[in-house]
Amino acid sequence: MLWKIVFNLYLVNQVILASFFSSTKPVFLITNQDNQISSEQEIKAPQRINLNHLGTIISAKNGLVIDQKSKKILYQKNPNQSSSIASITKLMSMLVLDELDLSPEMTVIIQDSDKEIEDDGACSEIEIGEVVRVKDLLHLALISSDNDAVKALVRISGLTEQQFIQRMNQKAQTIGLSNTYFADPTGLNSDNSSTVIDLARLLTVVLEKSSIAQLINQRYYSFSIVNQPERIIKVYSTDRLLDSFLNTDPYHIIGGKTGYLDEAGYCFTFLVNNQDDHPLMIVLLGADSSQARWQEAKGLAIWTWENYQWLK
DSSP, X not given: OHHHHHHHHHHHHHHHHXXXXXXXXXXXXXXXXXXXXXXXXXXXXXXXXXXXXXXXXXXXXXXXXXXXXXXXXXXEESTTOOEXXXXXXXXXXXXXXXXXXXXXXXXXXXXXXXXXXXXXXXXXXXXXXXXXXXXXXXXXXXXXXXXHHHHHHHHTTTSOHHHHHHXXXXXXXXXXXXXXXXXXXXXXXXXXXXXXXXXXXXXXXXXTOHHHHHXXXXXXXXXXXXXXXXXXXXXXXXXXXXXXXXXXXXXXXXXXXXXXXXXXXXXXXXXXXOTTOOOEEEEEEEESSHHHHHHHHHHHHHHHHHHEEOOO
């Protein structure tokens, strides 16, 4: 297939680049059994096929690939370095909101306080005075990464914004995110920070929540404004890989979340599976461009499946 040829050429080029940089201290693949994020599972970890290949070069400041079943780290770049995470923050906001158990059919009037001054180029589809259901706000928050939707949900949660942020940080500690800090629920505050290892754990926990998981991998979503039923809003996912070959048989993207701020760069975390049921958790923080983010995510997935062997 054409995409396969193109990616093989891409990966060969990356291996050449990796070899060029091999005179410096390698920061790419760690194959020791000690390098795992969890020892809970007794599943055989995949093994490297060709140890002569250093791996692929990425522009992202931090990167991680984990075999989701064994929890073995198959690729890492600055895995314990804390970095700004932008809208990946919304994954934690959704976890807290899920615990508050808001009624999906509850209606919310969008207020002035819900409107954020967008510093990341994002644009909300909802306007002041419009009435929107909670379920539609949840879809907006995860699919199109709408900051105003998150603000409205936090406002009607029964908590003040500071109390909500406190719950986010408490939840982070509860699920073992020891290097994660939240300063706001949308991700617009560049002080929201984490490591790629913590974010792999966060997305794992999020995807275990069926109420959230069913929203996170939708390509698009449409709904009507309650007090203006003739006004139909349709939004598209910020996850461009949902329309790529990596979400077409024999591959399947289970779920992911994007993020961008000037301070954070282009960020992405996602879980993807292949026909052999070898799911990979991939995290990128601080990629140089949106295009680099997508290319590097695809490249890491294909490179890993082609350079590791899963033992039965």
